Amino acid sequence: MTETSTSSPSPAAAFALRWLRRLVVLGLLAASAWWAWPRLPDPWRAPFHAARLAMQPVPTSLPVPVAGVAANRIADTWGAARANGRSHQGVDIFARRGTAVIASTEGVVTRKGTNNLGGLVVWVMGPGRQMHYYAHLDGHAPDIGPGSHVMPGDTLGYVGDTGNARGTPPHLHYGIYQSGGAINPHPLLRAGMGTAAKAGP
Structure with missing residues (x-):
């Protein structure tokens, strides 16, 4: 009766497999975020918008905030x-x-x-x-x-x-x-x- 031996993957292959799994998980998370973002209520997105706006320069010109008024x-x-x-x-x-x-x-x-x-x-x-x-x-x-x-x-x-x-x-x-x-x-x-x-x- 002969024994069958299974060889474990090399360290390089194991390292590549771990990184592949991480990339798949990150890809799934990114896809989920991309899908969910427009469906989130405004208050949940407000901190992101506020932070982005805070980094922008102040306007140097503005349109009139009443419709039809010059x-x-x-x-x-x-x-x-x-x-x-x-x-x-x-x-x-x-x-x-x-x-x-x-x-x-x-x-x-x-x-x-x-x-x-x-x-x-x-x-x-x-x-x-x-x-x-x-x-x-x-x-x-x-x-x-x-x-x-x-x-x-x-x-x-x-x-x-x-x-x-x-x-x-x-x-x-x-x-x-x-x-x-x-x-x-x-x-x-x-x-x-x-x-x-x-x-x-």
Whole structure:
């Protein structure tokens, strides 16, 4: 009776087999991530978008964030006196009540809510960690909320007169804030006169 002996693979073959298995597993994980990414809810993807946007340069021009309004129709009221010793830290964009207020940049919605001065508001973090403030809305777009990823032209809400604008002609108060404080949006809107963000669905 003869004994049958089985030889074990050489160290090189065993090493190659281990790496092949790892590559197969990594390939399956990558394919699963690629398939799952567009199906994940926005809040789950928000940290990735926020980190990517934070590394981008701040815009040097912006489209007007109210559908159908041209930049040359907007007065520069930056720094104008307001009640209780405040100064105007933004621009007012007048339009018919219910006109779409649209994102001026790609960004992540950080807040959708209400405050005393702004009424119904939306905050969006855009490139370079600038915060874009949309205030006095008549209503919010129903499909956005904290964590929503928006693109230029996506609808955020609708022009109104909520907050301390009650009784004034409907308008959007649009402000931009960065690490050093508020900046004047008017020059950026004027620089963007050749571009226009289209209202989203």
